Amino acid sequence: MENEKGIVKLTRKQLYDEIWALSVAGVARKYNLNYGKLIATCKVENIPFPSSGYWTKKNMGKDVSNEIAEFSGLEDTEISLITKDAVIKRVRKAKAEVVEKVHTDITEELDVTAEEDLLQKKTENIPKWSDGILDYLDETERNKVLEYACNLQISQSTRLHKMLVQYKKDIADYKSKLKEAQSRPYYNPRHNKPENEPEFFKEMSDECMTRAIAILDTVFKSIESLGGSINSDLSVKIRGDIVRFRMVESQDQVKHEMTKQEAQALVKYNDDIKNHRWASKPQIRKYDKVYNGKLRIVFGERSYIRDNDSEKLEDRMGDILVTLYEKAEENRIVREAREEAERKRVEEARRREENRQRKEQEIRLVKELVNKAEDYRIAKEIREYIQAMIDSGNEDITPEWIEWALKKADWYDPSIATEDEYLGKRQHEKSAEEKEKSLQDSIRKSWYW
Known part of the structure; x- marks a missing residue:
């Protein structure tokens, strides 16, 4: 139970029982705790917890009794767990310092900023991931990815990722070529535009592009720290598979404000009609689409994460990182299925060719025998x-x-x-x-x- 604001107190036995009943993620959600911090606490307190594969096997109806680790040690020793919304001015207990050290060992590679008087980061928007999330990873890698996801924050003080620097340069070069092309006589945007237009930030305003670059900078650096890589088109390579995505700024439909030229064309048209002269009515649209500052990151055709009234993409960095990993896994499954189908096709073609050659050889040998x-x-x-x-x-x-x-x-x-x-x-x-x-x-x- 929660004895003080921002602190949950449980005995070692209570915490053990709840973890094996709900999972570590389930306990973290129940008491509003940080998943990575809870893992670190369990390790310090020597409280065993299930592996990610335990819940997969259990949900499939398999016998997992031999995987349950027995409880050992004192049952009534009380553990203080700090909730995600707690703000503590100073650390009062030596045990909490040990937990923080274990947590720091896991997250010291993260490029995040934090106030010195906070033991627990304020993470109001940590996504409520299900127990099966990233369960295809081994436990060590899964915990590391989730730890990164829980602690991602945008930092403006570091040097921009080299791929984003190059992409900004490519955009500037393209705009320069486009401006030069537009200055030529008889410019036609359909036929005379320069080739190789950078596409990634095409569907957003310059203001939103600044936000998008800051988000991508943080995500890219985390992916590289976790062993992935970034491609020149800003797609990412995670665990050997490419994930392509795009970022888009939403648009609002607003009533079109007639320009001076359109107003003049409309007046001329009305005069021509009034004086019984033939005229073609000017095509003036009723509505305009204007960018509204709301970003969304799109994975494939239907999956996306977007700004909403309560939180922005900057508040859902963990969601973005985890989703990229999930999409990489989906791509791996599709790729391996495709490769397996190709392998079977090649094998079947090889088998048919061998049979054909054997048949031809048999016919030849029979003819020679005769x-x-x-x-x-x-x-x-x-x-x-x-x-x-x-x-x-x-x-x-x-x-x-x-x-x-x-x-x-x-x-x-x-x-x-x-x-x-x-x-x-x-x-x-x-x-x-x-x-x-x-x-x-x-x-x-x-x-x-």
Whole structure:
């Protein structure tokens, strides 16, 4: 319970029970505490708390009983927890100093400003993130990102991020080229505008651009401190995936105030009509759209964070950082699904090509087998014919003829494959047509020589 304004007092056992019932984030929301400070307190007081994966498994109905860390130590030791809206002039307890030191070790890289008499930053607009937020990160990285998100504040005292410096220079260069182009005769904005117009701050006034740059400067530096990087088009790379977004200033529709030239054109038109002369009515719009100073940062087509009556983007820096991480994770899932689909497509194409090649090879081997078998059959028939001629006792069957005929049988026989003095080596694997053509070619070559 809350004993003093801005201080919540719980025993170690009460805090342990509530954390394992609600989660650290749930307890932080219940008592209006800073999430990072509460984590630091638990570590100092040696109070175990669930990992981010614990709640995911539990919500999926899985058994998490073996992941519950047992409570140890004194149960009734009282812990004072400082709420987010507390302002304390000085630190009265040594334990609070230890908690602040642990917290400082986590957040010392942040570029934020703070008053020396504040133990707890005034963070009225810390987003109410759900327990599952950033649960795809390991616990250490998740806690670090959330700690950054909870403590982000815009600082005007640091040097502007180098990508923003370059982008401002690109805008100035483009405006100079545009002014030069507009000064030329017959300038047409559709065809004569310079190329490579910087697009990021195109949909906002110069006044709002100053705000947008300050917001981006803080976010960019935090992303780099967390291991990400910034691209020249002001998109960000988080955990290996690119997140593209834009910043837009809203516009109000106001009644159009007629210019002097429009008024003159309208008077002339009315005079022409009154005097029965043909005239084309001037096109004068009824409304104008004017920038109203309200910024929004847009992620994709439908997701955005915007200024409203109670808070501005500067008050929701943590939301912006966390959303960029969430979009990076969404992009990772889409990218990996795309890569997996491409891998499967390539694998399927490779498998089909292998099958095609195997089929072609099988057809070729079968044809060669048939062709060799045909040669073997001929060789066998030649030998049978030789034997039949010998058995017939024909006087024309001389030893020389028998020797010659047996050599031709060996030339035909693929199991022997004798090379003939005149016919060369028979290509047993080829078809009869191919063999005949090969013989004819060899004859023509002999004629040539």
